[in-house]
Amino acid sequence: MTTRSDTIQAALDWFDAGHFLAELRRRVARRTESQRSDAHDELLAYLEDEIGPALSGSGFAWRLLDNPSGGVPFLYAERHEDVNRPTILTYGHGDVVLGHDAQWRSGLSPWTVVVDGDRWYGRGTADNKGQHSLNLAALAQVLAARGSLGFNVKVLLEMGEETGSPGLRALCERERATFAADVLIASDGPRLSAHRPTLFLGSRGAFNFDLSVDLREGAHHSGNWGGLLANPGTILANAIASMVDGRGRILVEGLRPPPIPASVRAALADIEPGEPGGPEIDRDWGEPGLTPAERVFGWNALEVLAFRTGNPEHPVNAIPPRASAHLQVRFVAGCDHTAFIAALRAHLDRRGLAAVRVAAARSEVMRATRLDPGHPWVQRVAASIERTTGARPAILPNLGGSLPNDCFAEALALPTVWIPHSYPACSQHAPNEHLLGSVAREGLAIMTGLFHDLGEAAAAE
Ligand SMILES: [Zn+2]
Incomplete structure (x- = not known):
């Protein structure tokens, strides 16, 4: 039987051998700009040729779900182990904002990952390809170590988040039974700061x-x-x-x-909000x-x-x-x-x-959501992160900014726990977007530890 620390170490060895970077390079090379009207084929290919096959390799059954808005379909995947075990829904988006190729620093390109010290440059490294890739990799690591996860997983990937997630809310309303779960655990957005693992539970x-x-x-x-x-x-x-x-x-x-x-x-x-290099708080x-x-x-x-x-x-x-x-x-x-x-x-x-x-105004209203920081799922995830990193994570009741969390918190009525793997200065949505290698590596350890713990806890229940 492999221990918790063995499983995390195996994940870190895989990361250190360059496998995660190779996977991310391949995914970033796909020009999945949802704000470009002729990107349909590339958007679909990300699901069909990239994520679907990777999930099949981890024992997931996947299929495409029609988008109620008529846009690019969603990818839905499921690994069902036992009705008596908890079910986690996870979410990510494979689309990115426009590359703006000409505006990147010389030597950088949105579609080729360039590693410069701790910074891994490329469009989508932070938002959101790097983040969902880490979570799917962590699931695969726990599965490889244990032979089973010890819980059920549902995966939802969309290709329209950067255009306001068209159809996502309607899809969640339509597929309530399909997506039924005990909790949403997903990753997007920034940590409070690079060095502080963070949970956020909703958004303004x-x-x-x-x-x-x-x-x-x-x-x-x-x-x-x-x-x-x-x-x-x-x-x-x-x-x-x-x-x-x-x-x-x-x-x-x-x-x-x-x-x-x-x-x-x-x-x-x-x-304590704020970021070195950011504006001074008034x-x-x-x-x-x-x-x-x-x-x-x-x-x-x-x-x-x-x-x-x-x-x-x-x-x-x-x-x-x-x-x-x-x-x-x-x-x-x-x-x-x-x-x-x-x-x-x-x-x-x-x-x-x-x-x-x-x-x-004509623009879409973004709804506000917030899970109570005292909710048992929050405490469970926070305890697992503390066990992996040795420090209590920052717990933000909600992000200051917005994301489509109402689809999960309201339409699916799930407790929502987000574990971001990026940081505030990542230049998300701007030229020179990057992921920090050190934060990605710690993120993989956090997620591997968390998925390990969830399987253990479920077995003990
Ligand atoms: Zn974004």
């Missing part, structure tokens, strides 16, 4: 909206008309100032979250009385993303006829985004700002 939502004030046709000379005509820019600036104060505190009651739950506050107590910004971690992971933010009146590039001495602004609410679980517009309308009307129009 994002709701964008437009404000506009449109008073008349054409501009009028500010000398002849200043003092006589209402200025839309002034009205809009005052409207925004009534919604969020000069230090970023949200003033619209309906856009503020419920109090931070004690378990969330406790999980955030040892979290200590006096946001909701007073909250720590920086509470502000970005436990609270809502109202951001002015764009504001326009007159002609900002070439101002003229005229009262502009109109003004517009584009704003965003980043919101935590527990907020009802469908009530945001009505709350804003009522807020403006109460202040005599009926001239300010408010409308939801």
Whole structure:
């Protein structure tokens, strides 16, 4: 019988022999840019020629599932061992954002992995090919060591995440029985920092909206008309100032979250956001009385993303006829985004700002999700990671950013535990995207240890 440490060591030996890098090179070489309209064949080939065969080799049965949106199908794979054992659903995305080949540093290319010290450059190394490849490799390692996993696994891979996951939510609603599981364990996004293994349990939502004030046709000379005509820019600036104060505190009651739950506050107590090389955090910004971690992971933010009146590039001495602004609410679980517009309308009307129009933006709303940090699955995964790395992982109730976790947390009603293998400065979605070799190696150890432990725990149950 192989021990836990033998199994992890075998996985690390496989990694150190270059097998993981070789696999990643092959996968990164596939130009799976879902934002390119002619990429259909490459997207499909990633599933059919790359992931499917790899899963077959690990005893999975796989097939393609129609995409309800009409886009590229999903890959679904299953390894069923025993109905009395728990079932894990895992997820990844094989598509990447556009390569932007010309913008990479000289000597680098999005489609060829270049190793420079600890950095492994290439499009998708971090987001998300490297991450799901590590998880599938860890499953294969535990299987090779033990002959069976000791639990059941379902794998879902999509090829449209970078275009907003078209069809994913509808697929989860349609295939609820197929995807039935005890937990989602998946990897995407960054750790809190390169050196701190991290769990996150959901994501903040994002709701964008437009404000506009449109008073008349054409501009009028500010000398002849200043003092006589209402200025839309002034009205809009005052409207925004009534919604969020000069230090970023949200003033619209309906856009503020419920109090931070004690378990969330406790999980955030040892979290320090920020990254070396990143911008300095403004200590006096946001909701007073909250720590920086509470502000970005436990609270809502109202951001002015764009504001326009007159002609900002070439101002003229005229009262502009109109003004517009584009704003965003980043919101935590527990907020009802469908009530945001009505709350804003009522807020403006109460202040005599009926001239300010408010409308939801056309962009898709990202929903907010959050699993309670005290949930048994969180504690189980955290304990396993601590056993492998010797340190307690950071537990983020949710990411500050967004990902399609509502498909799993709401449509499938699963507890969701994400174990990211990247770090904040990975240049995801930008030129020079890279994975850190050291973090990937530790990620493989973490996942191998976790899958080993889940099989053991299931056998003992
Ligand atoms: Zn991405």
